[in-house]
Amino acid sequence: MLRFLRNRLNNNLDRGDLKMKVSQLLLPTLREAPAEAEIISHQLLLRAGFIRKSAAGVYTLLPLGLKVIKKIEAIVREEMNREGAQEIIMPIIQPSELWQESGRWNVYGPELFRLEDRHGRVFCLGPTHEEIITDLIRNEVQSYRQLPLLLYQIQNKYRDERRPRFGLIRGREFIMKDLYSFDRDEAGLEVSYQKMFNAYRRIFERCGLYFRPVEADSGAIGGSDTHEFMVLAETGEALLVFCSQNDCGYAANVERAASPVKKRVDFEEPGLLEEVATPGKRTVEEVTLFLNVEPQKLIKTLLYETEAGYVAALVRGDRIINQVKLQKALGVLRCDLADAEVVERLSGARVGFAGPVGLKDLRLVADLEVMEMANAVSGANKDDAHFINVNPGRDFNPDQVADLRQVQAGDPCPICGSDLEEARGIEVGQVFKLGYKYSKALGANYLDEKGASIPICMGSYGIGVTRTMAASVEQNHDQNGIIWPVSIAPYQALVVPINTREDEQFILAEKVYELLLNAGVEAVLDDRQERAGVKFKDADLIGYPLRLIIGKQAVESSNIEVFQRKNGQTITVPLEQIVSFVKDYCRQI
RNA sequence: CGGGAUGUGGCGCAGCUUGGCUAGCGCGCUUGCCUUGGGCGCAAGAGGCCGGGGGUUCAAAUCCCUCCAUCCCGACCA
CATH class of the missing domain: 3.90.960.10 (YbaK/aminoacyl-tRNA synthetase-associated domain)
Known part of the structure; x- marks a missing residue:
């Protein structure tokens, strides 16, 4: 009995969350892109009704935009948890004292949003959370028995960018997953680093992105080894080089890429100055x-x-x-x-x-x-x-x-000497070996077996969640709109009755829609009193992976046309098989 | 922060050079008719502090000053 009730409850909850008709969705699509949008991901996310701008570099996520973000977050969570990480939430508002203590209050510069409370106490909006978490750990971790530790959060971040641009790619407010690792020593850090490196690979693969990890510079955060995960795209802000020799595998941000010098071959007699x-x-x-x-x-x-x-x-x-x-x-x-x-x-x-x-x-x-x-x-x-x-x-x-010069295409690879090639990338993630920078500055130590007090060895690992959404659009679109990978699509399938005035079509569409919902498919029904053309254009723009078309043919023959956004092909599936077809399609990709 | 540009209904734009009728056009929106397999057609509507402030003038969307916002290029950054 209890199980029955629980099942019913779950079903109702699921249905409540999933059930949606286009006529009721806040999904304001635009025929033309606002003039301010320069790059394709920005234009399409605006046009398809996923985001709206609030101020420069600050956006509202509309229902479908939020759905995509939640999909990405869910993938991130799964992969973090799989590595034994624990989720927490840290404050956005951070006291300046901690930043003074780490020495970054003066280093971070005007990029830090600073503010004062009514008593004149100074705070900042967190651009990253090393200070806060190190403060937590120095208070809560005393023994080697409590290590290693992996803690993460998915949280809004704030950076007062000199130049916010490209919509979600470079915002001043954005969602980031940041994880911090705490280990006894460098060997432990290496293990944590590899765990995260592998988790990141899985995350971006699952998000359907074409990406590359590259060696990078550690910048203001500090530390030694660091890799950036780059989604390859023409509009990427970062310039990368990678070795043309496939089995070599060298890849680096040009900021970092070393440039070996070819020794002078032909000797010249020095002339007179x-x-x-x-x-x-x-x-x-x-x-x-x-x-x-x-x-x-x-x-x-x-x-x-x-x-x-x-x-x-x-x-x-x-x-x-x-x-x-x-x-x-x-x-x-x-x-x-x-x-x-x-x-x-x-x-x-x-x-x-x-x-x-x-x-x-x-x-x-x-x-x-x-x-x-x-x-x-x-x-x-x-x-x-x-x-x-x-x-x-x-x-x-x-x-x-x-070594001061920037590496260019055609330069020799520092590993194998083959030619380097150039590409552009959008940085969606970065993993850092921080070492002892923050633990020493803030005094985060643990006691080892012999009772010696030793600083904790740290790492930090970020993923730009909102940026990942934009990067995906940048990589997955055509002239007609977005092509979401199934794994992060806002809905998996759209059911389109062609003529809403034909009762039979509408009833069949609702039936198919209900079948999908009951089978746990994330589906939406385009019940609007619009012509088919309007619905098709919107569907292409929004990028639903599958579109089930309920027209005359469907009513007469019980065969349903299924349009696949990814390859533009339409296939016909008998009504009895439609649920299993959709489920299989969503699983395989 | 330096250089450039732009602000006119929800979106895209015209009008500004050479000041003057009631500020226009396309899309979208509302209502009715019509149509219904790729943004359909007809008709009637609603919606503007022409970015804000100040000035010049009989008169300012239009000229001048100033502030603000937004975008682009550069310098910086995850």
């Missing part, structure tokens, strides 16, 4: 054309402003400097190109004529490749003049030599 007039020739292109030399013969000199003073950085003329590498090499937090006025004061010449020879009062850092150059051209630190036959070591000596 000489100043030549280059009136008005400021850019690499102008100078090379004027002097009739190749760009790789030029030494490009860029002046940067850092919190530790001004720096001159040198790279070859045909190279791009990688600011992340530069920042790391210099060990500074801030690193911006100096403005024209500063350049003039420091180099004694207008912008475009700075060079390493005779540059004073500046820290000089050269790219590895620059040191291999011979008889190069550089600015003379004098208006309208360049030096020729500049030779590193003879004419100037940098204070530091480091």
